[in-house]
Amino acid sequence: xxxxxNPKFQVLKTGQSMTLQCAQDMNHNSMYWYRQDxxxxxxxxxxxxxxxxxxxxxxxxxxxxxxQAQAKFSLSLESAIPNQTxxxxxxxxxxxxxxxxxxYFGAGTRLSVL
Amino acid sequence: DQQxxxxxxxxxxxxxxxxxxxxxxxxxMFDYFLWYKKYPAEGPTFLISISSxxxxxxxxxFTVFLNKSAKHLSLHIVPxxxxxxAVYFCAASAWNYGGSQGNLIFGKGTKLSVKP
Numbered sequence: 001x002x003x004x005x006n007p008k009f010q011v012l013k014t015g016q017s018m019t020l021q022c023a024q025d026m027n028h029n030s031m032y033w034y035r036q037d038x039x040x041x042x043x044x045x046x047x048x049x050x051x052x053x054x055x056x057x058x059x060x061x062x063x064x065x066x067x068q069a070q071a072k073f074s075l076s077l078e079s080a081i082p083n084q085t086x087x088x089x090x091x092x093x094x095x096x097x098x099x100x101x102x103x104y105f106g107a108g109t110r111l112s113v114l
Numbered sequence: 115d116q117q118x119x120x121x122x123x124x125x126x127x128x129x130x131x132x133x134x135x136x137x138x139x140x141x142x143m144f145d146y147f148l149w150y151k152k153y154p155a156e157g158p159t160f161l162i163s164i165s166s167x168x169x170x171x172x173x174x175x176f177t178v179f180l181n182k183s184a185k186h187l188s189l190h191i192v193p194x195x196x197x198x199x200a201v202y203f204c205a206a207s208a209w210n211y212g213g214s215q216g217n218l219i220f221g222k223g224t225k226l227s228v229k230p
Contacts, residue, residue: 040220101216105157
């Protein structure tokens with residue numbers, strides 16, 4: 001299956017909270033969360049090189065993450081605001097000498113905050 | 115400040131011709147470069163990569179060229195096919211510096227349309 005994201009679509013009202021789930025069966029150590037906005041490419045929110053490692057990315061404000069297991073990495077919005085409307089992608093990487101940081105992406109979660 | 119730039123938001127090419135997608139970068143530490151392809155309603159998929167010790171890498175119809183002095187790379191697709199119509203993202207990392215330096219920095223993407 002590779003990288004699985006749930007849900008695929010979500011509509012929230014301002015102030016609501018939710019958690020985006022990501023699971024991978026590629027036995028990768030590293031996992032990432034990105035958001036894509038029209039015309040802005042992919043921007044890194046949080047990343048984790050292993051279960052006990054969590055790091056902020058370029059745009060972490062308003063988000064939190066949890067690495068529940070090597071295979072699972074979730075992204076939470078505690079109090080959603082309209083400018084968090086975007087397409088969210090989870091990615092994984094083996095991050096090794098041979099594999100470098102070739103990342104493999106899930107199909108994405110389209111989030112709308114009204 | 116954008117470290118990875120794709121200055122053409124879109125490109126239209128006739129089927130069978132060459133598609134050339136361009137990418138410029140500003141960070142001299144970048145030593146590993148990747149191209150991703152993205153179809154609507156799907157996640158980006160890895161296409162091809164190149165290390166800074168090379169200036170060319172080929173994989174079938176896809177070739178990536180790297181010009182380190184100009185801080186420029188390009189993706190050539192020959193011949194172009196309608197199924198190649200997608201958004202193409204360029205990404206770069208400072209892989210050999212390790213840790214977070216190996217994270218990917220993405221360009222904004224170029225939408226390629228290949229017309230039959």
